[in-house]
Amino acid sequence: MADIAHRIGVTCTPEAVYRALTTVDGLAGWWTRDTDGDGDAGGVLRFGFEPGACAMKVLETRPAAHVLWETVEGPQEWMGTRIRFDLSKEGDYTIVLFRHEGWREPVEFMAHCSTKWAIFLMSLKRMVETGQGEPAPDDVRISDWH
């Protein structure tokens, strides 16, 4: 098993980050405009991208603290993997500790996804801090795999 991990700090409240992770408007503001579904525990969120779509079952939420998803549709390498956001307060920052866990193999596509996740987390940071993220399809292109 192999994991992707990232850590960013956002100058806002944990509540504001939590909204960006659990509401359709929030997620559409930083990950992909093509978002729908239900971001509360037990719900399913659907996300559309140029290369394809994915769906996440929301396994756990704790307001202003924690979100856990499981991939139920998407790239074959993502199936069954879990995406986790843990929020904490450090001085002026809300720290977002992100993990995309449970990859069967550390394949090249995982390296691509790690870089893309960093870019999207910086989009989350910008969206919450300035009101303007860079969600797909306006996300930064990093390579031939988009």
Add this chain to the structure above:
Amino acid sequence: MADIAHRIGVTCTPEAVYRALTTVDGLAGWWTRDTDGDGDAGGVLRFGFEPGACAMKVLETRPAAHVLWETVEGPQEWMGTRIRFDLSKEGDYTIVLFRHEGWREPVEFMAHCSTKWAIFLMSLKRMVETGQGEPAPDDVRISDWH
């Protein structure tokens, strides 16, 4: 053991990326302006940053294809870890497959470094494509850990 991995595509030749990884001017253009040393196999490169410095022994180089470093000075968590760049040609892109390998534990600092590496690799991409990277101390601040 745990690894960081990233993948970007740069619209230039593998030779141009290789120069950016093995010359002091190249490295100073995307990672940190405070770079000196020798980027050829057997050499040692020293890199200064606001939070501290690090040094890498250059273990292997293969022109336009591969660079491998070992951390010989730096943050305690980095000591003995290896940083690897593998270059290949895919259509119009030179693909850079990056790994920072051999972390003893997947600590929170590793998550921070993974995000920073993604930002610096995008700086490498920009530097080679446009002539203008964002090396430290002008790098993008991502959190309280810089």
